[in-house]
Amino acid sequence: MSFSSLRTLPREALVVLSLVSGSHVVNHMHLVLFPPILGVLATEFDVTIATLGFAMGAQAFINTAFQLPFGYLSDTYDRTLTLGLCLVLGGIGALVLAAAPTFEWLLVGQILLGVGVAGHHPAHYPLLSDATTEANRGRVFSVHGFAGNIGFAAPPVVIVAVSSLDGLNWRHAFALIGAVGLLYAVLAVVVSLRYVPASVRRPNGPERPDERSQTPSLSSRLRAGTRALLDSPTILALGLLALVASTAMWGITSFVVTLLEQGYGVESSTASLTLSVMFGVGAVFMLVGGDLSDRFAPAPLIVGSYALVAVFVLLLASFVLPPSAAIVTAVVAGSVGSLSTPARDKLADVLSARADLGRNFAVVTIGIMVGSTVAPPLFGVLIETFDFRVAFASIAVVALGVVGLIVAIVARWGDEYGIGEVTVSGD
Incomplete structure (x- = not known):
């Protein structure tokens, strides 16, 4: 991999990358608090695995419902405000x-986390x-994604380590x-306000509502936003792609620990730590994917990675593996x-105008969160x-x-946006 270009980033870019990567760690820790201890929660609250699946789905549903409102807040007012508010609410949710x-209070906590x-x-x-610039944006996105996977990996380790202490x-x-x-919410807001230029923290679109002579009504803004989405079929297709991909990955994330415990007889703490290893390896893959996404078109990367996901999940489902091989698989x-993941993020960036970045990434994240809403109760x-x-x-x-979806997207828009060729650039 070649990440030498990241060393030449200006100071404000490094500050932004550091802040949002730290936020991504916290954000993803909040998303996977339940999966490492589903069996413990089922016993303590006297509920089934399916019921806990619905609780995880409730968090994801709320997360989905608030994506576009926060996208509007980010695109119209202030991105630091958006970031700080969400960190505070997530922290409160974890404390609840x-x-x-x-179990009802578990639902309240899940809603706040969402x-x-x-x-x-x-x-x-x-x-x-x-x-950042487009020349290194794929690598920057991959560092951000790497941090998110570290966040996914942390809760099983933290839970096992803390629970091993007396009392x-x-x-x-x-x-x-x-x-x-x-x-971290306090740290992120203070550092952002002090070291990140207003040109980065503030929206790219028209001046904020409090600077306009006439502020559009909420209904007119909703209608305009809806029309803009309907006029962006590529973003909607990318949101659907994110939904299907998220459904598959959250199906694995939510139940791989219980699969190893109940299906393969793996000891509980080992199964929980396997989840951490899974996300740690995923973080490395994220960095590799970031480098590849700056060298190759996104479609082949997405096709190859999800074909491999299907193969390895089918191996797990076959139950022909010994426990040690099942852990590796x-x-x-x-x-x-x-x-x-970096290829998908860079694709969303390529398909976006500068003024609608927050909204378009909200659409992609809605797809991700609908998948995470559907997967736990469904599976x-x-x-x-x-x-x-x-x-x-x-x-699988x-x-x-x-x-199948990425093949269809390439067939429809590949020539127009250059997203289907095998090679598009190199170092």
């Missing part, structure tokens, strides 16, 4: 989960895009994660899709109704759906 006395997570991508990507359990681990999120199945019900074999075979089919 830590103190939850009943709101908190929602504003990160609509703030992150416009900040990154405005602070402590998962609640103390959740409280620690929430407190870290709140402290699970790591690859849940990580190799990360190769394509949880398949596990409860049938078994792990059926559920994970279904995940969904992963192949990503391949």
Whole structure:
């Protein structure tokens, strides 16, 4: 890989990359608090795996519902405000989960987390895009994605480490994660206001509503936003692609620990730490994908990575593997899709005008979050109704759906945007 161009980034660009990468770590920690301890939560709150799947889906639904409002806030007012608000809400949500006395309070905590997570991508990507150039944007996006995967990897390690201490359990681990999120919110806002230029923190579009002679009504803004979306079929298609890809990957993320425990007989702590390894390997794949996305067109990268996801998930679903091989296969199945993430992000950037970056990345994130809303209850019900074999075979089919969608996108828009060629650039 060649990341030498990142060393030449101006100071404000490095500050932005550092801030949003740290925010991405916190953001993704909040997204995967449940999967490492589904069995523990099911026992403590006397609920089924499917019920916990619906709770995870509730968080993702709220996250989805708030994407466009936060995209509007980011595109119209201030990206630092968006970032700080979401970090605070996410931290509070984690603290509510830590103190939850009943399953109903778990839902409240999940809802707060959903709101908190929602504003990160609509703030992150416009900040990154405005602070960098197209020549190194794929690598910058991959560093951002790498940080996100570190965030995914952290909760299992934190939960196992904290729970191993005398008198402590998962609640103390959740409280620690929430407190870290709140402290980072203060740090991110202070550093952003001091070191990031207003030209990066503020929107690229028309002047803010308080600077206009007449402020459009909310209904007119909603109509205009809806018309703009309907006039952007490529962004809608990319949102659908993100939805299908997210459904496959969140199916793996949500249930691979219980698959290893109940299906392959892997010890609980080992299965939880496998989730961390999976995301750690995914972080490395993210960096590789960032370099490749600056050298090659996005479509072949997406096709190749999700074809591999399907193959390795089918191996898991076959139950022909010994436990040690199942662990390795699970790591690859849940990580190799990360190769394509920078390509997808760069594709969204290429298809966007500067004034609609927040909105368009919100659309892509809506796709991601709809997938994460659908996957836990869908595959949880398949596990409860049938078994792990059926559920994970279904995940493989969904992963192949990503391949079919990107082929269709290239057939429709490949020549117009140059997204289908195998090679487009090099160092």
